[in-house]
Amino acid sequence: MSTGALSTAQPMAPVPLRVRSLRRESADTFTVSLDVSGRPGGFPFQPGQFNMLYALGVGEVPISISGDPGRPGELLHTIRVVGSVTEALRRVGRGGWMGVRGPYGRPWPLEEARGLDVVVVAGGLGLAPLRSVILHLLRHREAYGRVSLLVGARSPEGLLYRRELARWGKDPRLKVLITVDQAGPEWKEHVGVVPALLRDMALDASRTVALMCGPEVMMRFTVRELERLGVPDTRIHLSLERNMKCAVGFCGHCQLVPFFVCKDGPVLPYDRLRPFLHVREV
Amino acid sequence: MALALAPLEEHPFLRGLSPAQVKAIACEVREESFPAGALLLREGDEARTLFLLRTGRVSLELNIPGQGPRQLESLKGGDILGLSWLFPPYRWHLDARAVEPVEVFALDAACLRGPSPEHPVLEPALAMRLVRQLYERLERVRMQRLDLYKGGA
Numbered sequence A: 001m002s003t004g005a006l007s008t009a010q011p012m013a014p015v016p017l018r019v020r021s022l023r024r025e026s027a028d029t030f031t032v033s034l035d036v037s038g039r040p041g042g043f044p045f046q047p048g049q050f051n052m053l054y055a056l057g058v059g060e061v062p063i064s065i066s067g068d069p070g071r072p073g074e075l076l077h078t079i080r081v082v083g084s085v086t087e088a089l090r091r092v093g094r095g096g097w098m099g100v101r102g103p104y105g106r107p108w109p110l111e112e113a114r115g116l117d118v119v120v121v122a123g124g125l126g127l128a129p130l131r132s133v134i135l136h137l138l139r140h141r142e143a144y145g146r147v148s149l150l151v152g153a154r155s156p157e158g159l160l161y162r163r164e165l166a167r168w169g170k171d172p173r174l175k176v177l178i179t180v181d182q183a184g185p186e187w188k189e190h191v192g193v194v195p196a197l198l199r200d201m202a203l204d205a206s207r208t209v210a211l212m213c214g215p216e217v218m219m220r221f222t223v224r225e226l227e228r229l230g231v232p233d234t235r236i237h238l239s240l241e242r243n244m245k246c247a248v249g250f251c252g253h254c255q256l257v258p259f260f261v262c263k264d265g266p267v268l269p270y271d272r273l274r275p276f277l278h279v280r281e282v
Numbered sequence B: 001m002a003l004a005l006a007p008l009e010e011h012p013f014l015r016g017l018s019p020a021q022v023k024a025i026a027c028e029v030r031e032e033s034f035p036a037g038a039l040l041l042r043e044g045d046e047a048r049t050l051f052l053l054r055t056g057r058v059s060l061e062l063n064i065p066g067q068g069p070r071q072l073e074s075l076k077g078g079d080i081l082g083l084s085w086l087f088p089p090y091r092w093h094l095d096a097r098a099v100e101p102v103e104v105f106a107l108d109a110a111c112l113r114g115p116s117p118e119h120p121v122l123e124p125a126l127a128m129r130l131v132r133q134l135y136e137r138l139e140r141v142r143m144q145r146l147d148l149y150k151g152g153a
């Protein structure tokens, strides 16, 4: 659960943080850096955790931390504008204030993955909570076997972190495969769905752990392909999104049958999720 | 030194078949290479080949008036390419372009279709493998059509 970087005595009270900078990622997505320089130790978090971000007077939403866990002095979130709160967060602008509480949630099982090959699968905005995983894996590269990153997006223009992806693509410590649903003739990477990339991987199922975040339909198909390749479902981990309110296991808003996604997740292993992944949200 | 390419019977599309089945399906085979940028198939041309891709990557393209060519899917070593030889009018309905240098086995459709082109009689093993490929492609196309990444993750 929470590592309690902010107040755990008052878990529902957001702390105001100033916006240090904003960077446009794509037409509807931006990355915001919040100023944690006044906090001793910065803002420690574990890859996969999220914060509740509060746009003053408008509302509060869960957003993953997309920064480098090895650099707690920088707090980053990548936000796609889909409705009123995310639009209000975009409007805050440099120098403005956002309310923050967190970090919350169960992180990616990176300790458990030590010594194994790691396949990271990201669809669309799902790359945001996985960016911190890639940065962690690169920082502790010797502790892991082969590391691959499979990324799917709607179009080349919809890809997040394009510069960084290009850099990772040239990094011999990492195998990066990118696919988009459609592209013009200038695109030189793959075109098609993410699970099809797995056929390219010569993956050793007996020593692979898969970490995945993206649209649930994409994850269901990818899980099926991983299972077909023989990856045990205890080693397939998914990050789920469910609507949230309290983020600390009080309100039941995020409930997925036996789980509260905010506190038992958002990262859960597929063997526990399997019976419930097809349950619709109420 | 270039790595030796796997022989015909080791191609994933044929793997596991008996030598007699491979011979019946691939009674006429050419080994071909295409440089990056070359077209393996051109929309409208006569369709008379099943390509088994050995190495490299090919993109299926459709020219959309006013928009130019759009890439619809990429295929790679281990995949098959080109099924329009199965049904009249035996014309390719897409372009297929080598994105990088490509090596293929080109199987002659005349012998895949059996003795009567009007009423093809496919080897059962070939028919099942083609159905499987078509089914998997249908699933991929369905998923692409959902436009999954449109809003939110």
Ligand SMILES: Cc1cc2nc3c(=O)[nH]c(=O)nc-3n(C[C@H](O)[C@H](O)[C@H](O)COP(=O)(O)OP(=O)(O)OC[C@H]3O[C@@H](n4cnc5c(N)ncnc54)[C@H](O)[C@@H]3O)c2cc1C
Residues within 6 Å of the ligand: A050, A059, A061, A062, A063, A064, A065, A077, A078, A079, A080, A081, A082, A083, A084, A085, A086, A087, A125, A128, A129, A240, A241, A242, A243, A244, A266, B152
């Ligand atoms: C653990 C977790 C981590 C997340 N990480 C990120 C992130 O890193 N970046 C990011 O941009 N978004 C992330 N989200 C999703 C984000 O919380 C929602 O997009 C946000 O709550 C929408 O609020 P809104 O008021 O702008 O839109 P609303 O007006 O509430 O909704 C607009 C549209 O988004 C849909 N929606 C609302 N909330 C969610 C949700 N939680 N999940 C899926 N769809 C939703 C609605 O059904 C509607 O179609 C995360 C969600 C969770 C649960």
Ligand code: FES
Residues within 6 Å of the ligand: A243, A244, A245, A246, A247, A248, A249, A250, A251, A252, A253, A254, A255, A260, A261, A262, A263
């Ligand atoms: S959001 Fe309240 S219990 Fe999870």
